[in-house]
Amino acid sequence: MTDTAPRPTLEAVAERAGVSRATVSRVVNGAHGVRDALADRVRRAVEELGYVPNQAARSLVTRRHDAVAVVAAEPETRVFADPYFAQQLRGISKELTAHDNQLVLLLTEGREDHARVGRYLAGGHVDGALVFSLHLDDPLPGLVRGAGVPTVFGGRPGWDDGRDDVVYVDSDNRGGARAAVRHLTGLGRTRIAHITGPLDQTSAADRLAGFRDVRADADAGLVARGDFTSGGGERAMRELLDRYPDLDAVFAANDLTAAGALRVLRERGRRVPDDVAVVGFDDMLPVAEETDPPLTTVRQDIEGMGRLMARLLLRGLDRDTAPEPTTGVSAGAPSGVILPTTLVRRASA
């Protein structure tokens, strides 16, 4: 039952159409230099036999796979909120399928997984890789680089040190943070605190930098360390209130953190936004709308990020097959692309 009839080969199609394998191949692919009459006959034969090219045979000779790997460290995507990763995946998927590429998903979970991924990428099973690298000391980027596979990173890699051949897509964490804090100052708030994310992640570090851009003169004590979870947000909020009972605004590094902060504020009898205004980050959808009050936050185009990553990768792959004559890398190759963020005003600030 599982075994279907043997799939028709090029040969079979050729025979049915009364032409040679080569001609069928020409038609099935680009189809240049084949008379219409013949081409039609071939197409009809393809249709009748239900011919589908054998990808294995094809890539054996072309060395192309029309497949790209998406590599993500599993525990991190978990902490970082799953919807985030899923949305990126969606964007990637759309772009890839639009270009007839397959998406091979590699989720890693530990040292041994890294080795496995390295081997897989080096094995030349895919034409390129999209890698999500969040931590400063992530071993993945090095691995991928070692595998010699064209790669686009999701999120600014921590080791963005001089080498400009690393391509990545990120959203404007720093700019978004600035916008959030400016929004708070615009509301007349003067005692503005920040709850960070885990600072070994570039997104968290960049958001902190954005906060500092606007509040360069803020007390160091107004910055409390969180970890992108609501529990961390609660802890940090308690600390902050203990230190600064008079604070009137909080910028949380993400929405989960903000949700935790909101709970503590309510518990301590602070009204939001009247007493304390709160801004989050991510616009993580189930959460940001469900909090009480709904969260003012910074939205990023997550799906767009994914799509852009895929697009950049595919473009790079194209260039490889048809290298332009200009010397070396095209002038001013965009090594990092930063997507804009927007402030979403809800009730919390």
Add this chain to the structure above:
Amino acid sequence: MTDTAPRPTLEAVAERAGVSRATVSRVVNGAHGVRDALADRVRRAVEELGYVPNQAARSLVTRRHDAVAVVAAEPETRVFADPYFAQQLRGISKELTAHDNQLVLLLTEGREDHARVGRYLAGGHVDGALVFSLHLDDPLPGLVRGAGVPTVFGGRPGWDDGRDDVVYVDSDNRGGARAAVRHLTGLGRTRIAHITGPLDQTSAADRLAGFRDVRADADAGLVARGDFTSGGGERAMRELLDRYPDLDAVFAANDLTAAGALRVLRERGRRVPDDVAVVGFDDMLPVAEETDPPLTTVRQDIEGMGRLMARLLLRGLDRDTAPEPTTGVSAGAPSGVILPTTLVRRASA
């Protein structure tokens, strides 16, 4: 830069080890019937050259790909809450990598995508497929069936009509719903309402069935239709309160719905759980813990579901390569596997 040195072939390894291709192949795979001395020489050569088998060449002859497709309808995974799908993916990924299989992700979004997926599966690029089919009238299952690819479904397919060769994994929606409602009756609640999900999804239908199992005598008016979103939960909750101002418990078809219901209850001045007890479903993690009060809900082992799906598929594939002599399908083949659910008690009921 992108192009690395040409990858070593079996031939190269053979030459270096001073043996034939066949021997290297034997060692690289099962390694039976090769003297240890020779095998060691081969392994050393593999190591030194950094040889990795060319999967395309291999599957060209073996007709195996060590890859399975995961097919999901994109808009639905969105509505159904993204973390859900991501967790399943994680379970699938773990199981697949444990068996050296790759995960090819196919997200569909419309009619034309269905055709594309059908072609892909029929094209014999993968050894099997894991398909998430939520809707009663989902065209995907039919397509997959037509493609003649071994398949395991995620969630009970709507058309579970007699044919017992369809393999699926689902969690015990009906039993979980029963447990939730019994919990409410155990609390002494007597006026228990239910907000359903979209009833063209089997999970929603099964949860409703579970509600009815326990409250067979409940007024029809105590069942309000929702859509798995918090907005739907709000609307349904308003209806219910209008119809039954005296209701003292609500079983919501999922956590998002429950979150919406909670908002309306608060807005109408009902205390939870004192006046009205609320139970959700899913234990969708960011949400269920963030609501006020935190949600009592029914947890399913989502990751386990994914893992089980993959395991069942791989087992089926194994059988194909090494068919057991027993007649036909193994007696009592588990066509549907139902995973247990557990009630998680928090503050809302």
Add this chain to the structure above:
DNA sequence: CGCGGCACAGAGAGCGCTCTCGGCGCGGAA
């Protein structure tokens, strides 16, 4: 009328691997 050129089609090699089959050497039985 003959030749070069062009547009198209076919023959055939070869991508890197697996796997069958045959050969070879060695040990034990006759």
Add this chain to the structure above:
DNA sequence: TTCCGCGCCGAGAGCGCTCTCTGTGCCGCG
């Protein structure tokens, strides 16, 4: 010693495709 059997290894075909190279027919031009 001869022969068979067995364990191990190599030769070689072939998986389904692409792509180059060659061949063929036809046109235009001299």
